[in-house]
Amino acid sequence: MSVDLRTTVGAFALVFLAVVGAAAVGGVVLDDAPPETEPVASEHWQLDAVEPETVSEGGTVEMESDEPSNTVVVHLGGGTAGLGGGTSILPIEDADRPAEADIGTLGGVRRGVAPLTAALVESGHEVRFYGGVTSRQRLSTILSDADAFVTTNPGALSGPDADAVESFVEAGGRTLVASDPGGAGALTDFGSPFGVYGEAGYVYDMVNNDANYLSVLVEPTGPGALTEGVERVVLRGAAPVGVADGSASLATAETSRLSTTREAGSYGVAVRSDSLAVVGDSSFLEPENAGRADNGVLIGNVADFLVTGENPDVSFGPPTGPGGAVPPGGAVPPGGAAPTPEPTDPSGNATA
Numbered sequence: 001m002s003v004d005l006r007t008t009v010g011a012f013a014l015v016f017l018a019v020v021g022a023a024a025v026g027g028v029v030l031d032d033a034p035p036e037t038e039p040v041a042s043e044h045w046q047l048d049a050v051e052p053e054t055v056s057e058g059g060t061v062e063m064e065s066d067e068p069s070n071t072v073v074v075h076l077g078g079g080t081a082g083l084g085g086g087t088s089i090l091p092i093e094d095a096d097r098p099a100e101a102d103i104g105t106l107g108g109v110r111r112g113v114a115p116l117t118a119a120l121v122e123s124g125h126e127v128r129f130y131g132g133v134t135s136r137q138r139l140s141t142i143l144s145d146a147d148a149f150v151t152t153n154p155g156a157l158s159g160p161d162a163d164a165v166e167s168f169v170e171a172g173g174r175t176l177v178a179s180d181p182g183g184a185g186a187l188t189d190f191g192s193p194f195g196v197y198g199e200a201g202y203v204y205d206m207v208n209n210d211a212n213y214l215s216v217l218v219e220p221t222g223p224g225a226l227t228e229g230v231e232r233v234v235l236r237g238a239a240p241v242g243v244a245d246g247s248a249s250l251a252t253a254e255t256s257r258l259s260t261t262r263e264a265g266s267y268g269v270a271v272r273s274d275s276l277a278v279v280g281d282s283s284f285l286e287p288e289n290a291g292r293a294d295n296g297v298l299i300g301n302v303a304d305f306l307v308t309g310e311n312p313d314v315s316f317g318p319p320t321g322p323g324g325a326v327p328p329g330g331a332v333p334p335g336g337a338a339p340t341p342e343p344t345d346p347s348g349n350a351t352a
Contacts, residue, residue, distance in 0.1 A: 189237075227298070252266055
């Protein structure tokens with residue numbers, strides 16, 4: 001059967017024109033009468049729904065005590081020169097010579113305790129920094145004239161230095177130890193004579209936190225000098241600590257968990273044993289955290305704790321050389337001065 005080509009082409013053209021015309025008519029109809037839509041019931045872009053909840057800020061560090069001038073020794077467990085340099089704006093002494101405080105600079109280990117040291121100095125107290133084994137003076141020598149001691153890294157204390165601090169605490173010297181996660185062993189070695197210990201791992205909380213599960217919110221467990229006026233504190237990396245014959249001063253909520261076991265529960269993060277106070281975190285002392293929640297109140301309470309009480313009466317024994325060794329002539333026998341050596345008999349070839 002033959003097909004007329006002209007007939008076929010004509011039929012195709014008619015169908016094409018019909019389709020195009022229908023589409024054009026439909027477009028006009030749609031343009032003239034757009035379909036109505038339901039109004040949006042609520043905003044889809046709600047910042048309140050996507051921003052994490054944070055705590056209030058703007059608190060200040062204030063001391064309540066009116067104690068006369070005390071000397072507080074601060075050990076930072078690192079170099080004493082700030083990375084950002086800076087100008088000394090506070091009368092802070094480094095052992096036996098003036099030094100820059102690095103307060104408000106871009107870096108430097110001293111900046112991490114600036115709110116505490118500033119509060120102490122503004123209240124008329126003296127702050128002296130101890131840089132560890134590189135210092136020109138032994139820690140025992142410095143502590144013999146001190147009233148309080150602070151360390152943010154107990155694991156960086158040498159054996160003789162740790163022994164000196166232990167004697168200082170036993171004599172009533174007020175001492176603050178801020179021990180971050182990872183320092184449980186060093187804290188336990190240092191604090192065991194006073195019933196204080198650290199636990200391995202860190203505490204995190206997916207519910208009660210300051211915009212980050214590692215920035216846990218902690219609360220006082222009861223009244224106490226360290227927690228007076230404190231409702232909640234932010235610790236950005238808290239290590240659990242405990243005391244054998246007492247309870248914690250600050251503890252996490254029941255929703256927190258321990259990294260090593262994943263078990264939920266309330267964990268102690270600050271304790272006190274007489275003249276020794278321990279906090280399982282040093283970040284609360286930093287300038288950027290001092291104004292969060294009641295961190296400033298806690299720092300003020302710590303400062304009051306350090307300068308309140310009887311002056312310690314401590315004796316560190318004979319002087320020691322580097323590493324704790326007794327230098328020649330430094331040993332003193334029990335009972336007083338060394339005995340005078342007996343004269344030796346003349347040799348056989350000596351003349352009378």
